[in-house]
Amino acid sequence: MRKVFSGNLSHKANRIAIYQLSNYLSLMVNPTPNNSGKSLKTSDPKKYERLRAEAAAPFRGLRKFIYGAFAASGAIGGFVFLAQLLAGRDVSEALPNFALQLGVVALMVWLFRWESRSERKP
Secondary structure: OHHHHHHHHHHHHHHHHHHHHHHHHHHHHOOOOOOOOOOHHHHOHHHHHHHHHHHHOOOHHHHHHHHHHHHHHHHHHHHHHHHHHHHOOOHHHHHHHHHHHHHHHHHHHHHHHHHHHHHHOO
């Protein structure tokens, strides 16, 4: 009884392997069945331009997100140190920290704008 069960299992495994191999080979012969031979440039020009822009400047969206996050962090820190300055509490330490936070915000805004400007250039 055990021999028959293992024989059926290997037969099923062989059929599955042959089916997967035939699918793989058909994809090698015809890699773009949906486009029917058209290139991505002609079939979907918007996607082509988006992919081309990503290839020209990879991780641009991630960099812009990081610039925004650091600018927000600097703005929150600047608000805290401004509140300390207005309260007159530890002014000698709060003033350089406030200036540093303003510098971080200014740098991040400049980097974000620079990245946006380079995005518009062809």
